[in-house]
Amino acid sequence: MIGYNILVAVCLAYVALLFAVAFAAERRAKRGALGWLRSPLVYTLSLSIYCTAWTFYGAVGYAVNSGLEFVTIYLGPTLVMVGWWWLLRKLVRIGRSQRITSIADLISSRYGKSNLLGVLVTLLAVIGSTPYIALQLQSVTLSFSVFAGEGRLLADFDTLDSTALAVAAGLTLFTILFGTRTLDANEKHHGVVTAIALEAVVKLFALLAVGVFVVWGVAGGPVDIAQRIAASEIAEWRPAPGRWAGLIFLSAAAFLCLPRMFQVMVVENSDERHVAVASWAFPLYVFLMSLFVIPIAVVGLELLPGGNPDLYVLTVPLSQDRDGLAMLSFLGGFSSATSMVIVAAIALSTMVSNHIVMPIWLHLRRDSASMSGDVRDLVITARRMSIAGVLLLGYLYFHFSGGSTALAAIGLISFAGVVQVLPSLLGGLFWRGASRGGAAAGLVIGFGVWAYTLFLPSFGETFVMTGLMLDAGPFGIDWLRPHALFGLEGMDPVVHSVFWSMLLNSGAFILVSLLAFPGPLERLQGAQFVNVYEHSSSARGWAPGGAEAEDLLIMAQRIIGADEAQALFQREAERQGSAGFLPDTTPDFIETLERELAGSVGAATAHAMVGQITGGASVSVQDLMAVADETAQIMEHTSQLEAQREELFRTARQLREANEKLTAVSIQKDAFLGQISHELRTPMTSIRAFSEILMAGGPMSDADRRRFTRIIHDEAIRLTRLLDDLLDLSVLEAGQVSLNWQEIDLHSVIDRAVAAAGVREARGGMRILRAPDRERESLVTDADRLAQVFINLIANAGKYCDAEQPELRIEVAARDDALRIDFVDNGAGIAKADQSMIFEKFSRLTDNSRAGGAGLGLAICREIIDRLGGSIAYVPGQGGAAFRVMLPRAGMQDAA
């Protein structure tokens, strides 16, 4: 029989081994030779802290009481791991990209880095975990008592108590030594993880050893065991639907929400691919852990019918005098308890220091928090105190609860408490509309319902919850009975509590979220969490500018250490393309820094500390709207520029056109001057020549003198006419002409024109064909000017028509508001190439002599008709030269 002293010695040796392993792992990690320290195997084994002393010892006791139901505690996590693609993958990805330090940090960070939620979840976790830690202490002390009391189950309480205290002290020491070596929770605790991986191997090996011994040592193999099961008290299995399904759900939820599970699963995860391996390896582990539970229970019932079933794993080997196996089994139970307590203490201390101590400290030193005092020391001290505090709480719970409650009951109560985080967690991961208010409401209500229906009643009759209240409800209100809320009777208390708390929790969470309007930071974080696969590198955040890089560096040094901080700043500066240690405080940089700091002190605290320096503690809606406004302004500005550019383009084109026109006009003017000189010079030349002949006197006949004088006279007239025409044209072009508007009869105007043109047939001129009836139209115009145009047109026809028997048709067509007068002769007409030229000045198509004019006639005609509000055009294809004059009936005097 193993004595108590040997047991203590073995125990101390085992603890020394754990210290050595943890120490060696830390040293190895420091050298950078991680190797197998970071293998998927170690990751999977570290997950096995799910199997605590409760499952190591308690599963057998559970099986004795409820048969197969104990597997539900493992089936839930199995389903979660097998379904890793849904949830775990996302959780781990978010944990890594947001540098999450704990489940409280995850919730707080998701809902706008809210400190309120961080505190809520931390409190929930501490309250939910304390009984569980007490449970571990209890199971270790109980197992001690088995040896100490030489098989007697309960030693006196004082001995148990002092053992528990010693165990708690030892665990505190280990956890502080290896759990708070580094501040950054994202810097993995290699020592701790390696030690718990070793412990995972020990407990699995121990339980398998006991199982093998039971099946093949005590019983005669699997068939014999099957028969023994059939003959035992637990031969029949009647799965209670509520408990079977409810506990699978509960354990699955707890697996996700337990702070210690979150710590090993998400925070300590170094590679996402490890999750894929753990997806089958962890189910395999718990499969093996539970494989021999029923056989051990059945054999224990046979061998030790009156014994404590919770301790069959120990007492069955002892009863067969297998001291070595019992020792191994004891170490397995010890491992289960210690590994859970260590990780739970680390997880809880991180939460307490980041979400309770740091915010209080920041609040106390509001002005200078970031600039003075060594934050590193403070955080580490806070964490160490928290570890000691958490373990002290566990010990006190054990001390005052008297270590009497059945193990399984406490475990499930604790589970039901921590799963209150589930709605906020799942909602936060998959629903962007989940809001801080909703999460807070759900947590508070779920926690309240849990405390009222399960936690407080679990103490039995106390001053808080009297027996009367338990039986008849508070103040005799029947439907508020803790175990039959709203009249839901006959349900298992745990399932009843989980049902109501989850229902009301989720209900409040969803309802408040639907009604709430989340702040900008919250929405930003929500998008980053829900769409983590879209932007793993983190979406572009926004932080107010104006922070001093130097202040930030000073603060960062105090949190993550001088070397790391300088390296970070240098790296960032380099990335921005500048040398030195001080990068520009761009939003990008601020966000990176904040995330680095969050790895040490949690998102909410890091956000608050950076906020103290950058000025704005949080992004306000106004800030975001200002940014949006700026964007809008820039867009508007851009479109204005665009418009201006087009306008400039248009103006340039107009200018170019105007320039071309000016150039053309300039050429035209030069040509005009040239023409004028030529036209003036020709008559001048002959006038000068003939007047010189006359001045010379010489012998000449009267006839010659008269002829010369006539020529001089003719040429002078021609000059006068030319100058008249030029004057007329310039007056018309300048718009200075005054028109004499009056109502006239078109017929009389044409009569006058035909008479004045001097082309009558009777005088050997051309035939003029008219239709006097159609000419009797009246219109308002300047009769003299119009006659001038007609005379010109008729005279032109007379001059240029080259037909044998020249004819001119004058056709008038009346419309409502305008008159059309066509002058069509039967000559050859005008060549197509010249048609566009004829209304220009000095455009004479044939030789000078025949025309007898300066070529200004049609130009003047066009100007006059323009002034009269009409138009004149050459109409091709009429069998000769055809000019069409269009005149408005009403004239232009109103407009003129």
Added chain:
Amino acid sequence: MFLERRGYRRRRLTDAARVLPVIGALLLLMPLLWSLAPGRVIGTAGGGIYVFGVWAVLVIAAFVLSRRLPLSGGRGEDGPER
């Protein structure tokens, strides 16, 4: 949207990974249906063999899937997540 054979296979594998826990949950809830039958008694041994059998199948299926699934499940392999 047509993917080449490999991409298509990979997508169906992720579908399988999603469906596996659902199938597991249904199978594990089956004993509740058996107990509905009047007068039927399930032995702990038989029930245990069923439960552990389902469990083993889940482990093996998860093993096979984890070997074949894209390891760093990002957007590319998976399409946008909702």
